[in-house]
Amino acid sequence: MTKRALGRATIWMLLLGSGCLEGAHAQEAVTPAASPDALFTSTDPVLNRNKQAAYHIVKDLLEAGHWELADRWLTPEYHQHNPLAASGRDGVVTFFTKTLKALAKPIPDRMQTPIVAVVAEGDLVTVSYPRTVKDPADPAKSYTTTWFDMWRFKDGKADEHWDPATKDPRPQTSK
Numbered sequence: 001m002t003k004r005a006l007g008r009a010t011i012w013m014l015l016l017g018s019g020c021l022e023g024a025h026a027q028e029a030v031t032p033a034a035s036p037d038a039l040f041t042s043t044d045p046v047l048n049r050n051k052q053a054a055y056h057i058v059k060d061l062l063e064a065g066h067w068e069l070a071d072r073w074l075t076p077e078y079h080q081h082n083p084l085a086a087s088g089r090d091g092v093v094t095f096f097t098k099t100l101k102a103l104a105k106p107i108p109d110r111m112q113t114p115i116v117a118v119v120a121e122g123d124l125v126t127v128s129y130p131r132t133v134k135d136p137a138d139p140a141k142s143y144t145t146t147w148f149d150m151w152r153f154k155d156g157k158a159d160e161h162w163d164p165a166t167k168d169p170r171p172q173t174s175k
Helices: 002-016 036-042 045-061 067-073 089-099
Strands: 074-080 117-121 124-135 140-155 157-162
Touching: 036 045, 036 117, 045 067, 045 117, 045 124, 045 140, 045 157, 067 089, 067 157, 074 124, 124 157
Parallel strands: 074 157
Antiparallel strands: 117 124, 124 140, 140 157
């Protein structure tokens, strides 16, 4: 072990032993941006196109349930890395309409979904959301954390998707 690694290990052991990290789980709440719509723009034309497509995926598809519009925002191949939904545009549409039984409601003028941040780089756009979950140590309590969706875009449509979903059978709470 190097001196630097030994020094870091010693500091962590001292912090753990002293109880300084005991309150580390009591972090600040994850809070959304005041104006989520403003996060989905860029002065770069390609990043702006991709951010706008991500915006419509969140607002029109996920939020309002208008999966009949999926061909506007998703490629037919749509590679899915969420273990609960099949790849392909048809697979994700089936997941939301038949498995989750998402019902269409009016598409709002402005996004209603709380958004923490939107980051675009190259052909990727990541959208971060505040997420409230039950405290496993005390189900009467909850805390906030961050959920995300990340898409890879091809010609202005989402072609690939990642999120932190697992096959955990426990119900998830709101984004």
